[in-house]
């Protein structure tokens with residue numbers, strides 16, 4: 001899906017990651033690559049400029065939290081800015097205690113009938129009793145098409161043979177299925193008007209007859225940024241409305257259609273990614289952009305960034321610099337070391353872990369132990385963490401039992417903590433500052 005956009009993003013990211021250093025020149029180059037990619041996906045120029053300016057400004061100005069490489073920070077910025085452009089995904093929330101009428105509109109060929117099959121399937125899977133009304137009385141073969149799709153998924157279809165009045169069909173269909181206690185009644189329409197106004201008029205007519213609880217505009221993703229006009233007209237006219245964008249599989253302009261629709265303030269609820277009945281996805285911008293950027297990796301990066309941001313909590317650093325150290329601070333030190341990935345490099349600068357009392361051969365062993373230290377510290381009560389002096393033998397026993405380690409491991413942790421604390425006290429936090437500096441140097 002959206003292969004070109006994905007390729008463009010990934011090439012830009014790979015180039016950035018591959019460059020020896022990150023300076024304004026590399027940032028500018030990166031932004032230019034992104035710009036080119038977005039434009040070739042038919043994203044509107046104004047949107048492209050806005051997103052690129054924001055990425056550049058943030059990439060130049062924002063400093064990553066200690067421990068997060070600058071490159072990763074920039075990828076994260078790209079991710080955040082693209083998610084922002086796509087707005088919030090819509091969530092369809094249909095009460096089960098009544099018949100919800102959903103009206104589907106959109107110009108002919110945009111994918112309404114296909115999407116109705118997909119949407120029905122999606123809702124049936126969620127446990128709704130779904131039924132469909134064939135109110136496209138305009139296009140020959142439309143009713144048969146809908147019936148074929150729906151018979152495959154066991155969804156009943158209401159139609160009236162040789163009836164040309166779509167409003168009448170829609171109205172009778174809704175009455176028919178209300179009596180049968182359908183949870184969801186979906187109305188298919190013709191959308192024979194190409195221009196926005198005609199389409200909306202048609203919608204209003206049927207809408208007046210069936211009083212839908214929800215209306216979807218189906219937009220063909222291959223029209224790119226031209227989606228803006230239809231989406232905004234619809235968004236302004238329909239109070240209960242959402243957007244479905246189809247044909248994002250292989251649509252070179254799909255990115256443009258998504259951005260344009262989102263720019264109107266309308267919410268995109270679903271995207272169509274193929275012709276088959278299962279090719280519908282709830283639109284979730286974070287997941288969507290994550291996939292575009294090709295990641296697995298991105299998820300890991302975002303989590304890492306989040307952890308590191310919490311590590312660089314100002315208050316905590318200040319407190320440590322003043323020579324105080326709670327068990328939570330100690331945990332934070334341990335976590336920071338772990339997140340650095342290269343324990344060997346910074347071991348020396350961490351109080352209590354200096355070469356003197358920790359020979360390098362033991363590094364693996366320490367790393368192994370850290371897992372348990374974390375668990376032990378988490379097994380402490382908040383008061384114990386603030387004041388580890390409270391930890392008498394009874395409490396030590398409890399923590400050991402709670403974490404499934406021998407008591408001597410808890411005692412070992414306490415020794416380590418005391419060492420760190422005395423070094424902290426003696427150096428008034430200088431040691432910690434050194435560690436932070438070391439972290440920054442690694443970016």
Ligand SMILES: Nc1nc2c(ncn2[C@@H]2O[C@H](COP(=O)(O)OP(=O)(O)O)[C@@H](O)[C@H]2O)c(=O)[nH]1
Pocket residue numbers: 106107108109110111112113114115191246247248249272273274275279
């Ligand atoms: N590749 C692809 N084709 C689609 C998708 N959705 C619809 N189509 C195709 O688009 C054409 C028009 O779809 P249809 O549902 O009849 O549009 P309608 O006139 O709005 O009801 C059909 O050939 C569908 O198979 C999609 O997500 N991906």
Ligand SMILES: [Mg+2]
Pocket residue numbers: 112113114136142188189
């Ligand atoms: Mg149709």
